[in-house]
Amino acid sequence: MQDIADPFADFLVSMQALWANVLGFISGVVEPGWRQNQVIIIVVLAFVAWASHARSGAVLQNWVRSHEGWEKWQLRVVVQIKRRLGLIWLLLMLAVTYGIMQSVTWPSRSYLVGVAAELVFAWIFIAFAAQLVRNRPMRRIVTWSLWVYATLYLLDLSKDAAAFLDGLALELGDFRLSVLSLIVAIVVIGLLATMARIASQATAGTIRRNEDISPSMQVLAVKGVQLLTYGIAFYMGVNAVGIDLTGLAVLSGAIGVGLGFGLQKVVSNLVSGVIILLDKSIKPGDVISLGETFGWIQTLGARYASVVTRDGKEYLIPNEDLITGQVVNWSHSNDFVRLDIFFGTAYGDDPHLVRKLAIAAAASVDRVLVDKAPVCHIVGFGDSSVDYILRFWIQDPTGGLTNIRGNVYLALWNSFQENNISIPFPQREVRMLEDT
Structure with a gap:
């Protein structure tokens, strides 16, 4: 009984501390004074930045259209800048206002303006940095999590919020999973997965440029590097947040048995893909016939092969069919x-x-x-x-x-x-x- 009461009591204490800080900030804003004046200044600047967003966005768009020959990555950067022009204008105006107030009045009278400038800068930086995460749902989770953390940290509420989220936990014996550890795990794994993707792309580019490696072995090596880097990222992310994977051994075993029956075809295609890459019977660029399908291999994936026909149709043929079916490879040993x-x-x-x-x-x-x-x-x-x-x-x-x-x-x-x-x-x- 004591074990159950202690986490609940800690949770109540963290809630009370967080609520007291929020009430203290609100009471300071409601009462007339420099804190209220700073809030009014921030609100006015935010309105001006919002009003400037649409006009400056149109000007930027017209300027880009008048200049041809832009690269794709340059256009993506411009799109991201256009989406966040309001925040950029707000940051510039807050920075100028903070600098003026620091020189003409007491530093304490511009404290909130400086905090607001730091918040907006953190939001802009996180928004641009999160673009490295290609997966859209994961990018949104990482972005919002970092935004919330930066806001709480700059408002000096991070410790109370961390205590509150850590109190919301699921405990099964020695296994304990809190909301805080789950959020941290998602963010850390997302960042590590992004680093793993960048590393795997750089390695894949080096492998594809090596003419001494056959095309099929290049595909197998790239898939192996991707599996290794993402696996290391996941393992490091879970260990970094202190989650003990041994506590999930029984649960993962039961889930694995269920998945084994439900994913037989998927596993068969994965194994068939590895066999195809190892025996080099089919490789990218080969011309094959399978049933009524005639075309050339564009890509070899982990689950299927992409075959493009002469009429532009792209067939995704499961790897298992390429192993068990009768395939005519018109260019296996030579192109004659x-x-x-x-x-x-x-x-x-x-x-x-x-x-x-x-x-x-x-x-x-x-x-x-x-x-x-x-x-x-x-x-x-x-x-x-x-x-x-x-x-x-x-x-x-x-x-x-x-x-x-x-x-x-x-x-x-x-x-x-x-x-x-x-x-x-x-x-x-x-x-x-x-x-x-």
Whole structure:
């Protein structure tokens, strides 16, 4: 009973201390004097800054539009500045007002103006620094948490607020999780994750520029670096706030069993992705066919592969399908691809001349390799035509297969028309019988 009463009593004491500080500040503002005058000055300057925000934002936008050739990062900076022009104007006016009041009156009579300037500066700095956090929900949590902490710290209320938040805790045996430790953990992990992202991006850039590493091993190395850096950031963040992970061992084990059944496909795709990267059967840039999908590998992810087709569609194929399904890799060991087209000519045409014309027509088409000379063979005698197969090689399957087949067919048509080679087609005769 004593263990339960002590945290509750500490919580009440922290609440009373925090409330007493708030009441003391409000009573000082309500009573006429320099504290009230400073609050009025701050409110007036805030209104002027708000009124200047829209006008100066339009001027800044027009100025940026009149200058072309801006980089993306420069435009992002301008957007962030435009959003916070009101705070920037307020900071400048507070700083000027504080400097004037410090020189013409007692320092105590400009104390609140100086605190307000420090608050606005902290808010602006935090807003710009938080842009390093790419995840939007995490960025908002980090931003608001730092804003609240900076405000309480500069108002000398941080200790009372920390005691209040630390009193709101969940205790299970030796495990204790307070609201304060949870907030600190989120902020610290967010900052460390941002540092890990910057470090992993720098490392990934170095790996991708190394031509001695194959593309598949580059993807695997980048994923490994990301997993390592983010894992270290999470572990350091949890330890930095004093959370004992051993207390969550039983709970995490139960959750892991449940996730194991629910995420079988996800785990299978993750393992399949690692296998694909290790055996180098598929790598970025390869041209593959899987079922009705034909395109080239754009990226290899941890869960899926991005395949872009000739018509601009992007298919996200699970890694498991690439392992278990029959995949045609047109550029696995080399980029040479042999294509076959079939055609027929009339029985009255010389087959030797037809073969010669077909080979010459295929060789005249761009993208058809001349050093791997096309060949043409008779494959059968049909009902109304002599059937041939024409085979030729290309070395750029990423350029498309249908278009090169079409160009070869068109070259055959032109050559046969010039040399009076006919392409037969079925003809039917309809006879009208008279009534008998």
